[in-house]
Amino acid sequence: MSTRLDTRFADLAREGRAGLVTYVMAGDPDRESARSILKALPGAGADVIEFGMPFTDPMADGPAVQAAGLRSLAGGQTLKKTLEDIAWFRQGDQTTPIVLMGYYNPIYIYGVEAFLADARAAGIDGLIVVDLPPEEDDELCLPALKAGLNFIRLATPTTDDKRLPTVLNNTSGFVYYVSITGITGMATPNFDQTAQAVARIKRHTALPVAVGFGVKNADHAAAVARSADAVVVGSAIVDTVKASLDGSGKAGPRTTEAVAELVAALAAGVRGARRAAE
Template structure:
């Protein structure tokens, strides 16, 4: 059965370009503004959306995404309201793939079976849960696959050829290659090294390979897009949200456009890469 994720990657491949995957935090800086941002992303050039599930202890996230999660939690965002966001987004967009990204604890507290059923009904296409290794696939990965949700795995610079098959075994949708060793938004990747890593992963899987962490500009996006099937941008977008807020941390009339202007620039960078290649 073809999914929204499969269809979108097939479409971008047929256009001869990489996809742009954008990460934003649910409920940042507040629920209503987060929905406006979400609704505006496809029109700005986002091909796939990752929606962060706010959590109090996001160990893989750098300062920008940590702060976004804290803003969302302070505003009252919950896993239930995050699924409400997805539902509201789906009311106007039935084509753009949407993936929830976060940590296992809130899902565990919500109840795995209930969460998977509610996420599927809301219109979620898949999930990335960064603190569940392949050895824990029975906790969430396998139930998610049974529920018809993709389970996207992370591969990192330290994932060698011995470890890679275990990482890829139950992966679906796409593979997310973390381009740097460290937390999100912490450094700029070495694009030649990334290209080599993408080639290596592709020898092990037919799935699309998306590359993220450290991608901040249209130039970065274009450089990644020359070798990867998708470019993931997150910290730069949540930084754009933060930079648009007033002195009290509230949304302004510039908040949505701060994100969409950057997405448009990144999308242009991604689209330029394959045309020139």
């Protein structure tokens, strides 16, 4: 069964360009503003959206995403509300792929079977759950695949050729290559090394490879887009949300506009990149 992610990456391949994957946190800085940002992303140039599930102990996230999660939780965001936000988005957009990204605990508490049914009904296309290794596929990955959702796995600079087939097993939609060793948003990737890593992963899979962690601006995005099938940007967008807040931490008059302007610049960088020879 073809998913929105499959369709989007097939379209990108026909266009001969990389895609832009944008990460935003559900409920940040408040639910209404987060919905406004979510709605604005496709028009600004996002090809795929990652929607963060706020969690109290986000071990893979840097300070920017951690702070966004805390703002969201303080505003009362829950996993149920996050799914409702996706259903709201789907009323006006049936084509943009949306991937929920986060940690297993909120899903476990919700109940896997109920969560997958509600996620599917809301219009979720895939899941990235960073703290579930392949050895735990029975917990969520296999039920998600059975429910018709893509399950996207992370590969890192320390994922060697021996480990990679295990990581790729049951992965679908795309492979998310983490371009730096560490947490989100803290360092700039070495673009030559990233290109080599993408080529190595592609020797093991026909899935698209998206590259994220450390991509901060249009130039970075263009550099990654020359070798990857998609560029993932998260912390830079979350930082833009934070910079737009007023003195009391509330959304400012340009919060959504500021995010849309950054995404448009990133999209221009991705679309302007000359693809490296395959």
